[in-house]
Amino acid sequence: MPETPDTASREAARFDALVAEADSVSVDGWDFSWLDGRATEQRPSWGYARAMGERMGRARAALDVQTGGGEVLASVPELPPLVVATESWAPNIARATALLHPRGAAVVADEDEPPLPFGDGAFDLVVSRHPVTTWWEEIARVLAPGGTYFSQQVGPASVFELVEYFLGPQPPEVRGARDPERARADAEAAGLDVVDLRAERLRTEFFDIGAVVYFLRKVIWMVPGFTVEAYRPQLRALHHQLETEGPFVAHTTRFLIEARKPV
Template identity: 65%
Template sequence: MDDKDRATGDAGDHADSAFEALLAEGAAVPTEGWDFSWFEGRATEERPSWGYAMSLAGRLAGASAALDVQTGGGEVLDFALGRAAPKAPVLTVATEGWPANVAKATALLSPRGIAVVASPEDAPLPFADAAFDLVVSRHPVRPLWDEIARVLRPGGTYFAQHVGPRSVFELVEYFLGPQPEGVSSARHPERERAGAEAAGLEVVGLRTERLRVEFHDIAAVVHFLRKVVWMVPGFTVEAYRPQLRALHEQIEADGPFVAHSTRHLFEARRP
C-alpha cells in the first residue's frame, strides 16, 4: 500500500469512527420529558411568533383552576407558572400518559403543589364536570374535544399550541418515502376547529405558522426520532443504519438537513 492509499484508508476509518460515535451519542441520550436543551448547537427550530409559554403565563395569572393536559415532563407548565407567580391559579393539575414522564413531571411540579395524574392520552379526563376555568396543552397527541368541553366551566377557555399537519415531513419521508396526503390530516387546524365546534366550543382564535428546522449532525436526527416516536414508527439505529449513513454523508457534504414544522395556536371557549 502506498502513502496515498494509506491516507485514504485512514480518512475512511476516521469517517467511520466519527459516524459511529455520533450514532452512539444520539442513541444514549435520555428521552424523558420535553426538554430539548440537548439539541443546542446540533439542531435548531424556529419558534412561533406568539411565544406560547409566555402567553400561557398570562392566562394562568388570570385563572382560578387550571388543567394542563399531556404535560410531558412538566417543563412548559413549570416555566409558565414561574412567570405567573404570585397570581398563579389556586388549583392547578396536570395529566400525563407516559410513565417516565409522569415521574419526571411529578418531581418537577410537586414542589409547586401541583398533582400530576397518570392518565392515558386517549382516556376520558379523570375530573368532574365544569372543574376548571382554564384547560391548556402544548402539543397534545390528539385533543379530546368532548372531554375538554365537559371539564371546562361555562365561560372557561381552552388555550393550546398544537402540532400541525405534515410537521417535519421532509425527515419522515427521507426515511419512509413519500407519504399519502391523508397522513397527518387529523392535525389540520380546520379539522380541529370542526371537532371543537362539534363538542359545543366556540373557537375564538386560531393562528398557524410554518417554521424552519435544521439538523446539524446525525446524532440530533437519531435523538429526535427516538424522542418523537410517532415520526418514524419503530425507529431504531440498526433498522435504519443505511439511511442514517447516507444522511450523515449528506450533512457532512452539504450542511444541515432542512425540514419545516407546523404549529397552530388554538383558543376556544365554552359558552
C-alpha cells in the same frame, strides 16, 4: 475531490461516535436542550409559554393535559390556586411530579383517552402543548361555563422532509392530518367557540446525525418503531450528506387554537 480511504475512515468513526452517543442519552421529559448547537427550530411568533402563563395568572383552577415532563407548566411565573396536570408515560410522570409538586401542582397518571378523570365544569382553564390527540368533547365537559381551552399543536406534515427521508412519500391523508381547520370544526362540534386560530410553517435544521437520532428517539411518532439498527443504512447515507452538504433542512408546522365554552 474523490473520497480517500482516510477520509472514509474518519467519517465512519465520526458516524459511530455520534450515533452511539445519541442512542444512549436519556430521552425522558420534553426538554430538548441536548440538541443545543446540534439542531435549531424556529419558534412560532405567538410565544405559547408566555401567553399560557398570562392566562394561568388569571385562572382559579387549571388543567394541563398531556404535560410531558411538566417543563412548560413549571416555567409559569404565577400558578392558579388549583392546578392539575395529566400524563401517561411513566418516566414523564416521575419527572413532572418532581418539577410540579414543589409548585403546588398535582400530577395525575392518565391514559390520554376519554374520559378525563375530573368532574364536569371543574376548570376555568385547560391548556395543552403538543397533545397527541385532543378529545374535544372531554375538554368541553371539564371546562366551566365561560372557561377557555388554550393549546399549541403540531400541524400537518410537520418535519416531513425527515419523515419521508426514512419512510418514503406519505399518502395525502397522512400528510393532511392535523389540519387546523379540522381542529376548529371539531371544537365547534363539541360546543366551543373558537376565538383564535393561527398557523405557521417554521424552518428546522439538523447539523449532525446524532441530532437526528436523538430527535427520532424522543419524538417517537415521527418514524414509528425507529431504532438505530433498523435504519442504520439510511442513517449512514444521511450522515454522509450532512458531512458533505451541510445541515438537513425541514419545516415544522404549528398552530395555536383558543376556544371558549359559552356561558
